[in-house]
Amino acid sequence: MPTSCEDLWRIGHTLSGFYSVKGAKMVESVYCDFSKLPNEAGFQKWIGYDDVKSAPVYFYVQRNSAFNTANVPIPFQVSRLNIGNAMDLSTGKFTAPVPGTYFFSFTGHAQFPTSSSILSLEVGLYLNGNFIGCGFVEEYNTLYAQESPLTLQSTLSLQKGDQIWLQIKLISTGVSLFDNYAIFQGTHFTG
Known part of the structure; x- marks a missing residue:
């Protein structure tokens, strides 16, 4: 699972938008601006944590x-x-x-x-x-x-x-x- 916008970019994503990526402990939501390069400011913006139910009850x-x-x-x-x-x-x-x-x-x-x-x-x-x-x-x-x-x-x-x-x-x-x-x-x- 990708951990950043850069990972998404490297596997071929080109459409800017909101993505779920693997964070350190939880799934995170980020905005990826693929009109920019990975080293440019604003390429990735952290939005927050995804409400992923990973523990069924x-x-x-x-x-x-x-x-x-x-x-x-x-x-x-x-x-x-x-x-x-x-x-x-x-x-x-x-x-x-x-x-x-x-x-x-x-x-x-x-x-x-x-x-x-x-x-x-x-x-x-x-x-x-x-x-x-x-x-x-x-x-x-x-x-x-x-x-x-x-x-x-x-x-x-x-x-x-x-x-x-x-x-x-x-x-x-x-x-x-x-x-x-x-x-x-x-x-x-x-x-």
Whole structure:
């Protein structure tokens, strides 16, 4: 990769303009004036650093057992992918390593007991403790071990250090966020 306008000129670039070059530690943006020679003033003007995302951040985690505790972050036990190590399985919290736009997706299954009442499960997405949105399911006249899926997706603009997590916001007695890793993997969180 070229490190200067002179490198670009030597490999045949002749059109003046903005270019990305390899700096000492980051990709830099420079303006090259190819109407001048490399030793002339104004041949290269440093503009700044390019916002090149050279460290990807994404995760895919799962639970391996049922969960039914409200108002605490949902922890995860299985990491299918955790590039950038921004997802902490034990706390269930994702911490943004850099400012940017992030996408999150959750899928889970509510498992219901036998009941003639209305039963529900609501899982919320939280940003630094603030409720963002939820996945919600409600059933009545349920049979034992009846299941219903719930989902949640969100695209958020985050700052470095912002934390994202899921937690059960509302849960009826006997209902759980179902998972049995040996036979059924139903709780997925990815971002």
